[in-house]
Amino acid sequence: MSRRGPFCRTIRVGRRRRACDALWATGSGILKGVSLHTTLLRPNVPVSISFEDHSYDAGPFDILGDIHGCIDELREMLALLGDDPGRKLVFVGDLVDRGPSTPEVVKLVSSLVEAGRAYCVCGNHDLRLARALRGMGLPAAKGLTETLGQMSQETEEFRHEAASFLETQPGHLLLDHGRLLIAHAGLPERFHRSPSAEAREIAIHGQKTGERDQFDHVRYPWAKDYRGTPLVVFGHTPVEQPVWENNTLNLDTGCVFGGKLTAYRYPEREFVTVTPRAQYSKAPRPFLPNDPRMAQMVAR
16 A cells, blocks of 8 residues: 555545445444544535645656536547556646536546546536435536436435545645645645645635626636645636646636536646537636737647
8 A cells, every 4th residue: 555644535536435334334433443634514515624645656647627528529638648657647626517528537536436547536527416416405507406416327326426426525635745736726834734624625725816797706816825845736617728827727628518628737737738629508608818828829
């Protein structure tokens, strides 16, 4: 078994899933012999992990933006990246919803994580689907109805395993001796390595300004104030091209909305893109427009 840093899982994914299932069955918040840095965030969610410290793993890494059920584009991206056993994949969350093939994406990504070939953080859509699969009543919006329809074609065992996998991914990851941090919605420096429920919530859902525009709640532009040492790679907010700002990188280029699927090769600072086969969903708001911070794309 690989050495683990503090505040991190010390068990393989398959064992963690069974441990989570045991927690779910017993309602216990403590599982003897399993070292998880956990917080019970909300009722009916058995385990939530604030962060995992894999600082000992220096990469190299291929970091992928939001997938949102786009299995064909994911498979094409993996083919472009190649099958190099010396590299690991990192998923920035939101594997599910809005796209045509959520179950296939979950199967593929969870198998890569369980095999030790990939890391993944939890996105807001991932957590919402897990809760819906656990029977929590949630608004039928943002692709959830269609996703639950896709999941209904799968076995009950798979739905249970998918919920366990999605809800137990960490809020944020630390990699490469603390030089690289992955969080779905980004993360202000004061929450780095924090075991709190608040840190997990912000990493998954982001922060709001308290205002609304004609589309929805306005997201707080945390990256403008970021001055931390780790490069923070995130998704969550679709942009036309990857955006660098103050040692942060937004990789969500809106594949499911007809944009692109983007991967960032670390530490090479190269980008790989895949054009989607279709626009699977209508974007809830326009992508952030081009500006001088846009990253230079490397065609592959």
